[in-house]
Amino acid sequence: MTELSPCGADARSVDNAREGLRLVEELRPDVLISDIGMPRMDGYASIAAVRQLPAASGGRTPAIALTVFGSSQDRTRAFLAGFDAHSCPSPSSLTNSPRCCSA
Numbered sequence: 001m002t003e004l005s006p007c008g009a010d011a012r013s014v015d016n017a018r019e020g021l022r023l024v025e026e027l028r029p030d031v032l033i034s035d036i037g038m039p040r041m042d043g044y045a046s047i048a049a050v051r052q053l054p055a056a057s058g059g060r061t062p063a064i065a066l067t068v069f070g071s072s073q074d075r076t077r078a079f080l081a082g083f084d085a086h087s088c089p090s091p092s093s094l095t096n097s098p099r100c101c102s103a
Helices: 002-007 017-027 043-052 072-081 097-101
Strands: 032-035 063-066 085-087
Touching: 017 032, 017 043, 032 043, 043 063, 043 072, 072 085
Parallel strands: 032 063, 063 085
Antiparallel strands: none
């Protein structure tokens, strides 16, 4: 997550969705960026769990699905699950991620 530091972000990463949910409750971040294709609890189940939280505990945290699943059906599924944005970056854009977060 150090790729976001040049943009002034205090980014945290976790090993699984359950840890991410705990971190959302603890830190109440400004934004959540989540992969869809995670083992055990995928991104759809993860965002559903976040959306079940009270707003004061992070339940309304803006969330971006970062995924290689880029079909229109995947995009629709992400929005229906509770994500606010869907991003399907090319592999080369991931190596230039500070450009992704610059205003």
